[in-house]
Amino acid sequence: MQNTGKTLVLGASTNDDRYSNKCVKLLRKHNIETVAVGIKEGVISDVQIQTGKPCEAKVQTIAIYLSPKNLESFHDYIIGLKPERIIFPPGTENPEFYKKANAHGIETEEACPLVMLNTGVY
Template sequence: MKTNLKQEKVLVLGAHPDPSRYAYRAAHMLKDAGHDIVLVGRRDGSVAGSEIQREIPSFAPGEIDTVTLYVNPTIQEGYKSVVEALQPNRVIFNPGTENPEWMISLKAKGIEPDVACTLVLLSTGQY
């Protein structure tokens, strides 16, 4: 197991119990890297020992370090205000989730939008 110098609390938005899905793989890789994961999705189940929740739980602003997105821009609409209220350090827009308008809004609020692939970041040590 690879350990990070900084353990982060990471919200995986679009978590899915299907092992063929990228969100599933990312949850496992994040957990293996020593991160505390919070899973939110529209399917019931568990991944990497954590239950998938239907709604984003309450957290203090800044308690979530990173939000990694696995939902398309249309689905993102229902989560924008909650994610922004979390005041994470960054939001990772994985391939297929890019949302230029929201990225501008996040940046204006001091939240770093990152167009990247969580799987690649983790596997190359750039996370």
């Protein structure tokens, strides 16, 4: 694993069929500190899903599991967390937000966190 700092999964769901759920579980399997933020409270493995825009310190990576439209209200929140990078899995691509994040020195990647974790390039 290249990066093992804290990861925030935005769009987390208790639904086992959702990729955000699978991502949280796989992050924890790799012993990566994980914060889950979703629209409903709940628990995935040992991670409590928080709602709203919780204040988190030292988030290295944010994995986005929201459509560009649903992400709009989180733009300032994400920039304010000052992550090193934001990962956009397939279906969440958002070129306009990439520009905004990059302008703040945040790396953006179009990639699948599940594949990255399973191949050791996370």
